[in-house]
Amino acid sequence: MEKSILEVRHVSIWFTQYERGTKRRSLPVIRDLNLTVGAGEVVAVVGASGSGKSLLAHGILGILPYNSHMEGEILYGGEPLTKERAEKLRGNGLALIPQGVTYLDPLMKVGSQLTRGRKDQETKERCRQVLERYGLGPETADLYPFELSGGMARRVLIASAVMDEPKLIIADEPTPGLDARAAGRILGHFREMTEGGAGMLFITHDLELALTIADRVVVFYAGETIEEAAAEDFQEEGRLRHPFTRALFRAMPSHGFAPIRGSQPYPGTVSAGCPFAGQCKACQKECGEADHIPVRQVRGGLVRCLYPEKEETV
């Protein structure tokens, strides 16, 4: 891997909530998270709904909700990525393809959203090319977001993110609602961008989709990274290290669609031990009692499990 574009070090995110009007409580949703994205690399973050994937993206971009609090360190190009620096770099160096199409400004035409107000010929031409690349005609530039179909709006979000050739693209579920061919074409474009030196954090709940593009896969569970593996490790179940990752492998349509029993705990409901304990057949007494399950290196990857080599079925 070349030099890191993004480094996320020991990041934790909490929400402050008020119960019955006055009682304040802290809700931890991301705990001690570490990951890196190198130049030319696609790192997929895979996890179930509610595991903290979008919050991680928003934490990096400095756009977390007002009732949240973040600790830890985020570096971009080796320098701390403060909220102010992230704002300056947004769209120009650092780009987010957000999960929701509501991120488009409803009062601004598509063209102005892409060009960010610039009117020179070169920018207009680049805007035309980027729209064309995502299957949108030049007339799209004159439309307001309410005039776009869901699929068009999604492609406009992607076009807007790549308009200024960012060095780091954070794509948060970028292709839902698009047919397999359109999604495949978009992933192909992402791959071209990373071959040109950009780094990508590709966020999805769909492991099969992630494996079509990723170099490395980081698996999220209840706000923690529980495994980091090379994409090749997903060729065989036995190469994977965490019981949840192996369950995800078996749940893939190409590997039998085996359902994963139970569901991940809701934020704030795990007080100690391994958050996966309630779903894990390899669970031992120590798993529920340990203060913290440490991350360890196993066969070239990382895993947060006390018994990573134990064979089991979830």
Ligand SMILES: Nc1ncnc2c1ncn2[C@@H]1O[C@H](COP(=O)(O)OP(=O)(O)OP(=O)(O)O)[C@@H](O)[C@H]1O
């Ligand atoms: N503003 C908020 N206040 C309190 N809790 C929140 C807030 N925003 C998100 N959460 C909680 O944080 C957790 C992680 O949310 P997040 O949106 O990051 O999940 P996700 O992994 O992106 O899920 P999905 O796959 O459905 O997009 C969820 O349990 C959610 O309920």
Ligand code: SF4
């Ligand atoms: S073996 Fe223990 S530590 Fe590992 S995933 Fe299962 S419950 Fe968690």
Ligand SMILES: [Mg+2]
């Ligand atoms: Mg999300």
